Amino acid sequence: MYRTAVIGDRDSIYGFAALGLDTFPVTDPTEAARRLRKLAEGEYAVIYITESLAATLEAEIDRYRAERLPAIIPIPGVSGNTGMGIKNVKKSVEQAVGSDIIFNGD
Amino acid sequence: MAKTQVNPTRMELTRLKKKLVTAVRGHKLLKDKRDELMRQFLDLVRENKALREKVESGIAAANKNFVLARAGMTDETLNVAMMAPMQEVYLEASERNVMSVEIPIFEYKTRTADANNIYSYGFAFTSADLDGAIKSLSDVLPDLLRLAEVEKSCQLMAAEIEKTRRRVNALEHVMIPELRENIKYITMKLDENERSTQIRLMKVKDMMLEEAHHYKERQSGPTACTPPN
Numbered sequence: 003m004y005r006t007a008v009i010g011d012r013d014s015i016y017g018f019a020a021l022g023l024d025t026f027p028v029t030d031p032t033e034a035a036r037r038l039r040k041l042a043e044g045e046y047a048v049i050y051i052t053e054s055l056a057a058t059l060e061a062e063i064d065r066y067r068a069e070r071l072p073a074i075i076p077i078p079g080v081s082g083n084t085g086m087g088i089k090n091v092k093k094s095v096e097q098a099v100g101s102d103i104i105f106n107g108d
Numbered sequence: 109m110a111k112t113q114v115n116p117t118r119m120e121l122t123r124l125k126k127k128l129v130t131a132v133r134g135h136k137l138l139k140d141k142r143d144e145l146m147r148q149f150l151d152l153v154r155e156n157k158a159l160r161e162k163v164e165s166g167i168a169a170a171n172k173n174f175v176l177a178r179a180g181m182t183d184e185t186l187n188v189a190m191m192a193p194m195q196e197v198y199l200e201a202s203e204r205n206v207m208s209v210e211i212p213i214f215e216y217k218t219r220t221a222d223a224n225n226i227y228s229y230g231f232a233f234t235s236a237d238l239d240g241a242i243k244s245l246s247d248v249l250p251d252l253l254r255l256a257e258v259e260k261s262c263q264l265m266a267a268e269i270e271k272t273r274r275r276v277n278a279l280e281h282v283m284i285p286e287l288r289e290n291i292k293y294i295t296m297k298l299d300e301n302e303r304s305t306q307i308r309l310m311k312v313k314d315m316m317l318e319e320a321h322h323y324k325e326r327q328s329g330p331t332a333c334t335p336p337n
Contacts, residue, residue, distance in 0.1 A: 003198050003199070003200065004198070004199040004200070004201050005196075005197070005198065005199065006197050006199055006216075006253075013174070013175070013178065014171065016174070016186070016190055017170065017174050017241055017242055017245045018245065019190045019193050020190060020193055020195070020226050020227070020228055020242045020245075020246075021193075021195060021197065021226055021242070021245060021246050021249055022193055022194075022195035022196040022197040022218060022219065022226075023197055047199045047201045047212070047214065048199060048214065048253065048256040050252070050256075067263050067267070068263075068264070068267050070203065070210055070211075070212055070260075070264065071201060071212060073212065073256045073257070073259065073260035075252075075255060075256045075259055075260075077163070077164075077167055077252070078164050078167050078168055078171070079171070080171045080174070080175060082168075083164055083168060087160050087164060088157070088160060088161075088164075090259070091153065091156050091157055091160060091259070091262065094153065094156075094262045094263055094265075094266040095153055095266070097266040097267065097269075097270050098146065098149055098153075098265065098266040098269040098270060099146070099269075100273075104150075104153055104154065104157060105157070
């Protein structure tokens with residue numbers, strides 16, 4: 003049985019606690035990296051991470067890209083949508099197809 | 109000319125021919141795998157895109173509500189309200205095999221079935237905005253979990269497609285042409301050897317006949333009148 007975690011700044015994620023997801027408020031990138039690694043090795047199958055934090059942890063996140071679990075999914079925080087989530091999808095398409103045929107450059 | 113050094117022997121030829129058959133077959137299979145993976149990937153990635161747009165707009169709306177809720181309450185009240193969540197989400201992760209790619213399937217279960225259990229606080233001291241905010245976030249949750257599943261699948265499939273594509277290209281543009289080249293080289297070399305053996309035999313036969321019958325002497329003996337060239 004797996005669980006679901008949310009990492010990010012407190013304002014962006016405190017609401018998820020009410021839904022029953024485990025929230026881990028962190029803002030410092032090194033602290034977040036340590037936390038992420040710990041969660042990924044633990045019982046968490048899905049880890050949501052705010053985009054602003056994910057942007058500083060790309061190397062860490064890429065390590066888990068090729069593994070089946072956990073799924074690390076960027077979500078927009080209170081500070082707004084940085085377009086990183088869609089960028090990740092684009093990256094997948096480019097990796098598979100060789101060029102971006104879904105988004106057509108928008 | 110063959111790029112690598114090959115022994116022009118019959119055994120090597122048989123070996124290479126077998127290898128070529130395997131390579132061609134493997135190429136065909138991998139190409140089919142790539143095409144099917146690509147088809148499924150494109151469907152999935154379209155779904156991924158739609159889901160992501162939906163989830164992002166949902167979370168953005170929820171965040172707006174949360175900011176409002178936070179503005180209307182003190183930090184302590186909010187902390188107390190969120191301190192002991194009633195609901196918990198458990199995930200059951202199984203996997204599905206799509207063309208030898210193991211993609212995850214998440215099924216989620218909540219600890220209590222009651223949808224109202226997301227409000228882990230008394231309504232007396234919290235603002236009504238918080239209720240709305242939590243409700244809007246909980247509406248996004250199923251899509252959010254589905255997004256995790258789809259996005260992970262997309263990443264895994266993209267990696268597999270890349271690998272398969274490289275293999276197909278390596279077979280198509282390197283392995284198979286090289287094998288064909290080598291086979292051609294060996295066949296030609298063997299034919300050449302055969303011809304040269306044939307010629308040598310004919311020559312030897314000529315020499316032996318000459319030895320036995322002395323054609324030349326007989327020719328030049330009695331009919332000496334033939335003009336020398």
